[in-house]
Amino acid sequence: MVFALMAGLGPTALASPSTGSPSASSATRSGPVPNPTIGVTPDGGVVGNASYCNRDYERLGGDRYIAYNDDSGDYTCLQTTNQQHATGFRVTTFEQNLAGGVGAFPNIFAGFEWGRHPKNSFLPVKETKDGTPLAAVSVKTVPGGYYNAAYDIWFNKTDPYDPWQLGGNNGTEVMIWLVNHEGHLGAGDYKIDGTSWRVMKWIAENHRTGTTWHYIAFIAPSTITSAKLWLNPFFRKSMALGWLSSSWYLTNVGFGFEMFSGNLPGLAVKSFSLQDLHSGTLPPKPKPPTPKPVPKPKPKPKLKPKPKPKPKSKPKSKPRKNPLPVCIRRPRC
16 A cells, blocks of 8 residues: 555656546444454454454455455445455445545455464565465456555565564565556556556655655556466566665565545455465574673682780799798788
8 A cells, every 4th residue: 555645745756646636525434343243363353254344354265365454544344255265355335534545455465464464374585585476366346436456565675573563664565556547647668478567656655654665556558357467577677667676575465455535335356366475484583692791800819817916924023032021910020
């Protein structure tokens, strides 16, 4: 999802986006958020066939993917049936509360998205070691409305030590638009695997966090509702345009709908799959700094006890010569 558009950042693109803005809507939220039929699992995410709203999510396809209701201003609800085997979702509710921007990006993904991670999907992997990822999707569109349907692929500049705490990526966001209900966008004629694509790109920014990243979108000249795309050719084209580095790490591959306005319930990802992507490994834990050895205090030298002085012997009195007579109470001696 392009936070720069939502936040009003002016794009520096190959071609400026359309100046027409989506019409505002006065829709308000209609009642409480539906509760899941069973509850919330300990690992996060709802289970069951009920609709889920308010940025909730559901683990799909044996926990290989997550369908995430990324509501960032509008009010949307999604629904998935047969959760253990399904690899898609349907938009059941869309009420526009954010005029003039992308207020919701319901999507299904593998990898990491703001702390969410399907247990059986991949860990961040360096672009040069990602294998030959093949992403397939089938979508259901609705007539009219102001939206697009696109692959959304993210790179981070470094291998995150703890990807569950990654948050926003700071490398590149590669989008591949299959459906464009936003008017004529992009420029050029870039051939990738025999198909022509228009391109637009700029530096995007999330004004809430201050994170910036390279944004590039490959836009199909006409609507495609079913596709199976090798992703590396799009990565190589992004590198040729100076918008991606081969030393950066792939963290997320997904597909979703950037929703502006209109009667959009009914949009659906009927199926999604990601194959032949090599998973990375978690980097080793950083070693704590070696503490400097504390010098042992030098032992104090033992003091020799002072010798006790010898007692002075009393001099022997010499006997007097001619001793005087001893008077024992006699008047005269």
